Amino acid sequence: MTNLARRAAIASVCSAILLGALKAWAAVETGSVAVLASLADSVLDLFASLVTLAGVHWASQPADAEHRFGHGKAEALAALFQVVVIAISALAILMRAITRLQGGDVSASPESGIAVSMIAIVVTLALTRYQQHVIDRTGSVAIGADRIHYTSDLLLNGAVIVALVLDAWGMVGADPLFGIAIAFWLLFGAWRASEAAINQLMDKEWPEEKRRAFVEVAARNPALKSLHDLRTRSSGAADFVQFHISMNPAMTIQQAHNVVEALEKELGAAFPGTEILIHVDPEGHCDAPENPMIEANLLKDN
Structure with missing residues (x-):
């Protein structure tokens, strides 16, 4: 490129x-x-x-x-x-x-x-x-x-x-x-x-359609309970994304790691050239929407 x-x-x-x-x-x-x-x-x-x-x-x-x-x-x-x-x-x-x-x-x-x-x-x-x-x-x-x-x-x-x-x-x-x-x-x-x-x-957020598409890809992973605090920016031809996901607190660190790696591969394939940073929260840790698609519709983070 x-x-x-x-x-x-x-x-x-x-x-x-x-x-x-x-x-x-x-x-x-x-x-x-x-x-x-x-x-x-x-x-x-x-x-x-x-x-x-x-x-x-x-x-x-x-x-x-x-x-x-x-x-x-x-x-x-x-x-x-x-x-x-x-x-x-x-x-x-x-x-x-x-x-x-x-x-x-x-x-x-x-x-x-x-x-x-x-x-x-x-x-x-x-x-x-x-x-x-x-x-x-x-x-x-x-x-x-x-x-x-x-x-x-x-x-x-x-x-x-x-x-x-x-x-x-x-x-x-x-x-x-x-x-x-x-x-x-x-x-x-x-x-x-x-x-x-x-x-x-000024690190402006991605356009609404691109943010929604990103969350829709993430939402396909059945292990995710919710996605929140989504932040996006671009720098030249490269994109950067970071967000939090809620997962079952009974999972081991290895299980959570495997889910995150699989999610990064899925998102990387759909959005090539994007550097992704994911933070894992135990389910119920915050008041994030249970359905990650709600985030796609609102596209506003607190």
């Missing part, structure tokens, strides 16, 4: 280099603010993708004496760095577009910008499809943030084409207006990309 995330990050870097070179040429040929905005975005794509590659590599390092839970949150830090870069580029584009709007200039050689933008759409579409495949396999938050950014590039490049066509038809102001719209779209993308990263850094 780590290799998949790394290959996706390398693909992002290569795509950003190719598109940046093409858009630099188009920006010089056309003088378009929309193309310039797209170029700035591609340059920052390259910078952010390099950070993503470094973050994915760092996150893949095994746990050590100083990081006993691994380095998974490096992905969240890389994603947050991307958010800052995107926001700065959006503000710069916004300022340039406003200046261009006040000047009333018209773009030159729109055909160059249109051709490059069409190539960019094809390359970006292929990249985002591959990134989604990797996200589905690994759950990488860094690749997820990268994909959000590149997905916004599809709309950005489409907007560049429309802006250049309208500008060529004599609609003065169309190009900078689209540049302003692109800037705001980038800011929106930055806000969306920040959510998953902040959730990981």
Whole structure:
């Protein structure tokens, strides 16, 4: 899974280099603010993708004496760095577009910008499809943030084409207006990309559906009397879960150990890549629900 995330990050870097070179040429040929905005975005794509590659590599390092839970949150830090870069580029584009709007200039050689933008759409579409495949396999938050950014590039490049066509038809102001719209779209993308990263850094609980599915798997074990104090979090591509289970107090330590080991195997098969910590309570030790499925419905722990 780590290799998949790394290959996706390398693909992002290569795509950003190719598109940046093409858009630099188009920006010089056309003088378009929309193309310039797209170029700035591609340059920052390259910078952010390099950070993503470094973050994915760092996150893949095994746990050590100083990081006993691994380095998974490096992905969240890389994603947050991307958010800052995107926001700065959006503000710069916004300022340039406003200046261009006040000047009333018209773009030159729109055909160059249109051709490059069409190539960019094809390359970006292929990249985002591959990134989604990797996200589905690994759950990488860094690749997820990268994909959000590149997905916004599809709309950005489409907007560049429309802006250049309208500008060529004599609609003065169309190009900078689209540049302003692109800037705001980038800011929106930055806000969306920040959510998953902040959730990981703040150890937010799993989504309700995932928590319920986890408890449902645990509830299949007939030795469990109840499950309570369920706590979940994610760190990069790794998940961590801890909870208490109530069992028959007449069981020996060996019997309880066997039940816990069997339960860990069942949950590990259903939720690969998850580190599970189980605490055993004697039945009647607390006021936890007798039926663990009640926990799945409430999904709220005291």
